[in-house]
Amino acid sequence: MKKPIIAWWLSAILICILPSVPFAASAQTSASFDIVVVGGTPAGIMASISAARMGKRSLILERTSHVGGLVANGLGATDIITRGATAGLFLEFVNRVKAHYVSAYGPQSKQVKDCSQGYHFEPSVGEKVLLDMLKETTLVTVLLNRQFDALPENLLIENNTIKSITVLNRQSQQKEQFSGAVFIDATYEGDLIAAAGVPYSLGREGKKEFNEPYAGQVYKLWLAERQEEGTTNLADNAVQAYNFRLCLTTDPANRIPVPKPAAYNREEYVSLIEDVLSGRHSGIEWADMPQKLRDSNIALRAQGKAPVGKWMPEGIQRLVNKVVLPNGKTDANNQHRALLSTDLPEENWPWPTAGWEWRDQFANRLKDYILGLLYFGQHDEALPEWFRNDCLQWGLSADEFKDNGNFPRQAYVREGRRMKGLYLFKAADALPLINGGRPPLHTSSITGSHYDIDSHATRKREKGKNVLDGFLSYPTMPYTVPFEVMVPPVISNLLAPVPASATHLGFATLRMEPCWMALGQAAGIAASTVILSGKPVQKVPVTTIQDELIRQGAVLIYYKDINPAHPSFKAVQKIGLKGWLPDWTVRPDEKVKRTELDEWQKLSGLKFPKHIQANQSTRSEAIQWLFSKAQ
Known part of the structure; x- marks a missing residue:
């Protein structure tokens, strides 16, 4: 069967189909x-x-x-x-x-x-x-x-x-x-x-x-x-803050080095240095860390080693939260426990009501900020070598966003x-x-x-x-x-x-x-x-x-045990929205109990027919009948 063709691939084609209208007091x-x-x-x-x-x-x-x-x-x-x-x-x-x-x-x-x-x-x-x-x-x-x-x-x-x-x-x-x-x-x-x-x-x-x-x-x-x-x-x-959801990879054949943005400002990121050296973060694991472990981490710091403890990643995981994607890539989001990550709070507050000129300017600022953060993590010599080396394994995916310098085109609003x-x-x-x-x-x-x-x-x-x-x-x-x-x-x-x-x-x-x-x-x-x-x-x-x-x-x-392919799905959905199936499971193939039939009769004001019998009919059969009568 020949698939229908939708004429929208190129904006230029669409202009031919739907001609542009010159600005006028009363546009056509x-x-x-x-x-x-x-x-x-x-x-x-x-x-x-x-x-x-x-x-x-x-x-x-x-x-x-x-x-x-x-x-x-x-x-x-x-x-x-x-x-x-x-x-x-x-x-x-x-x-x-x-x-x-x-x-x-x-x-x-x-x-x-x-x-x-x-x-x-x-x-x-x-x-x-x-x-x-x-x-x-x-x-x-x-x-x-x-x-x-x-x-x-x-x-x-x-x-x-x-x-x-x-x-x-x-x-x-x-x-x-x-x-x-x-x-x-x-x-x-x-x-x-x-x-x-x-x-x-x-x-x-x-x-x-x-x-x-x-x-x-x-x-x-x-x-x-x-x-x-x-x-x-x-x-x-x-x-709440916006960022860009980066697509990063460690695959050398598909990895683009993170560029240093023209507007790079090191001072925006220096507070990260102490976080990395001490292991400090905004999670409960840090707040509840025993003093003995804190003292041990001070000794590790003097030896140029990474701190240890609950949630102490040694590298880029401090900058971004990574989720594995196919083909050796990751969805790199803001790190929840980080005090400094890819989010840029406060500066985005005007976005919802601003015009597109301001929004575009902020999106560029946000892009530079995020690239600067990654560049800082990879190259700043005030950070320990073990941290920089881990960050350097990561780069932008060469086969993503190829028309935008391998960087997402749209900010995460x-x-x-x-x-x-x-x-x-x-x-x-x-x-x-x-x-x-x-x-x-x-x-x-x-x-x-x-x-x-x-x-x-x-x-x-x-x-x-x-x-x-x-x-x-x-x-x-x-x-x-x-x-x-x-x-x-x-x-x-x-x-x-x-x-x-x-x-x-x-x-x-x-x-x-x-x-x-x-x-x-x-x-x-x-x-x-x-x-x-x-x-x-x-x-x-x-x-x-x-x-x-x-x-x-x-x-x-x-419901845990019913999906759209189930023959009772519509009945379950409609009866469920009446509040007559409050549990998380429907158990459609179980035999219906007398107490259940009595409860449904009380809720619906209906009387089940003789062919719906307790301990003989299934719950699905009873629900289907209820649905047919309670529309």
């Missing part, structure tokens, strides 16, 4: 689509694909020359704790990643092992898989190098409905205008919601507002529960604007109501998800402190995400799956790409449902969205 509309997606992030891509599977035409407007967001820019170690908690198009992406490595290298290869069932991948492979998914439909148009500036004049809004959007073609420097029935904000910054006048939050809420653990200004040792001196738990405008939507997702929405139990259940769930409440630092290293403000991780349990987190209070045809409605700590768990992909998929389905129903996003039937999500393989509520 270039083209109209069912759905216009701002941001070629994974969420934006999944929104377009899910809409295409419902027969809707969408346009993706991407500012850079590549789609894929962070998945295509170094974030190859997928952030998810319970892998079955999120499925749908995200799981399809994961399975395609694994299939790529199996096809390219063989099922028993090291590459397949290192891809961790498809959850770990090289940046180029992540981008390729997303491109392959897009190419399989003719209903998605992608325009690259299209910049949306978050200004009201770039949207035409009538009666609380967005009619059209104006963007800058960065190649031709001409303005272009596109109309659509529904608009989706898939930007990391929340630029579309801001231009539409939707209220949003920045910074951190205080503890008194929602009684969230570790809310507001907080100093906390890594992996410790206690809060340190300086903690106020008060609200502020601090934004962990958090931008957070919409004030119909539901505000808080830390409590991800925390169990009882020990080991489920978090609060949302009947309007559009995806299950599971990651820690995870925030990076908001301030640089401070004199006299051995911890960074705002750097924390707090365990959660698999939770449900309500549809209302992406729904604005007023605009009738706007959805925001990425700048979702949440507190800082609520956003700190939602902000992972698996969850964003799932929210994007739901946004595409919701947008299609809005078009089909003729209702605004605030009144679209959520059950219709959920039915299509289940049909597309999404998990709305997580």
